[in-house]
Amino acid sequence: MQIYKVGGAVRDRLLGKPVTDIDWVVVGATTEEMLAKGFRPVGADFPVFLHPKSGEEYALARTERKSGRGYGGFTFHASPEVTLEEDLIRRDLTINAMAEDDQQNLTDPYHGQRDLEARLLRHVSPAFAEDPLRVLRVARFAARYAGLGFTVAPETLELMRQLSESGELEALTAERSWKEISRALMEDQPQVFIQVLRECGALKVLMPEVDALFGVPQPEAHHPEIDTGVHTLSVLEQAARHKQSLTVRWACLLHDLGKGLTPKEEWPRHIAHEHKGLKLIKAVNERFKAPKDCQELALLVGEYHTHGHRALELKPSTLLELLQSFDVYRRPQRFEEFIAACEMDARGRKGLEQRSYPQADYLRGAATAARSIAVQPLLERGFKGPELGEAIKRERLKALKTYKEQA
Template sequence: MQIYKVGGAVRDRLLGKPVTDIDWVVVGATAEEMLAKGFRPVGADFPVFLHPKSGEEYALARTERKSGRGYGGFTFHASPEVTLEEDLIRRDLTINAMAEDDQQNLTDPYHGQRDLEDRFLRHVSPAFAEDPLRVLRVARFAARYAELGFKVAPETLELMRQLSESGELEALTAERSWKEISRALMESQPQVFIQVLRDCGALKVLMPEVDALFGVPQPEVHHPEIDSGIHTLSVLEQAALHKQPLTVRWACLLHDLGKGLTPEEEWPRHIAHEHKGLKLIKAVNERFKAPKDCQELALLVGQYHTHGHRALELKASTLLELLQSFDVYRRPQRFEEFIVACEMDARGRKGLEQRSYPQADYLRGAASAARGVAVQPLLEKGLKGPELGEALKRERLKALKAYKESASS
């Protein structure tokens, strides 16, 4: 029995990056031998075991063969005869197909170390094209390592293109797709993930609503970058630069989908794109079964982001409606995430990345003024039910009018 550290742990050590998860491969062993040593079995599909003390995963060396569509369409074969090289060749990228023994002696049959040095994300073998999930994984790695100068190798991008055109991407489950998408959006350069998907034709399959934004112009006076797709990538980039959470990044990706529906004769203006985009945002949310908080914020940002930009001009009554839509009294954090999403939208424009956004503090102040209205005096007047609700609304409107006056003076 020989045990090797494999995959990401080896890759990241060689890159000088922190190693978080460690995967191990066991060569020359049987499941019975692993159980005899106290390892606990997990997973029904292939022999993976948890170490009795560390809890880390140890997998028996295995080969795999395509047996059906999609991510799960594989038959695995594990036996003591499977070599380390045979196990490594089934992996996705050369940089993930290296192994180390306990003396840090490197096994690198597919030149992963060379690709690390040359900054290439390159597939290990033609079998790469058998697993559609690898399109998303490679795009995610591109987003993670873009800051180090990594690019997808041209021949790998071509295989990803073939996969995108094959119909295999449609076999991916919503859960698997969302897991990759959500992880990719939280990388340091999530806009690279979207760009790579577009480069290989996967974006128009997975998110045709986002793909449709590219080539759609906007008024240059507000959008020096002009192209709606480029703007979306820039907004996502700003969200990552400002360390925003997944909810905000998802909303940033989907906020302008309505612009893809504008008839060409109306370009570059996009009247009512906020409202038109809601059905598209809802469709993308449902396609990937995004978490509820991501779904809700994306819809609210889509509908109200131009309200955010025009905050200083809004009437007190419109401000109140905006605050009510977000339920700022019970869910203040959601309104805060809306504000920062609007700010990322304002900064995601060519040459305006450092612009100030006074609307943010203005909206925070408005929310504070509305929340500051006390309910107790109204209860003491004997008001309840709809009457209480209307009285509360009147008092909050009064507070917002006073706030607007003080803010403009």
């Protein structure tokens, strides 16, 4: 039995990055031998075990063969005869197909270290094209390591293009797709994830609503970058730079989808794009079964982001409706995330990345003013039921009028 550290732990050590998760591969062992040493089995499809003390994953060396469509369409074979090189060749990228023994001796049959130095994301073998999930994974790695100068090798991008055109991407489950998308959005440069998907044709398959934004112009006075797709990437870039949450980043990606529906004869204006985009945002949310908080914020930001930009001009009654829509009294955090998404939208414009956004503090102040209304005095005055609701609304409106006058 020989045990090797594999994959990301080896890659990140060689890159000088902190190693968090460690995966191990075991060569020359049987399931019975692993169980005898106290390892706990967890793999449903192939033999993976948890170490009895560390809890880290140990997998028996295995080969795989394509047997059906999609990410799950593989037959695995694990036995003591499977070599380390045979196990490594089934992996996605050369930089993920290296192994180390306990003396840090490197096994690198597919030149992963060379590609690390060349800053290339390159597939290990033609079998790469058998797994559609790898299109998303490579785009995610591109987003993670873009800051180090990594790019996708042209021949790998070509295989990704073939996969995108093959219909295999449609076989991906919503859960697997969302896992990759959500992880990619939380990388340092999530806009690179979208760029790479677009370059290989996967974006128009997975998110045609986002792909449709590229080439759609906006008024130059508000958007010096002009192109709506470019603007969306810039907003996503700002969201990452400002360490925003996944919910905010998802909303940033989808906020302008309505602009993709504007007839060409109306360009570069996009009247009522906020409302038009809601059905598209809903469709993308449902396609990937995004978590409820991501779905809700994306829809609210899509509908109200221009309200956020015009906050200082809004009438008190419109401001109150906005606050009610977000349920700021019971869910203050969601309104904070809305403000953050609006600010990222304002900053995601060429040359305006450092602009101030006074609307943020103004909206926070408005929410505080509306929340300051005490219900008890109204109850003591005999209001109840629907009448109480109307009385609270009147008092909140009064507070917002005062706030606007003093702001």
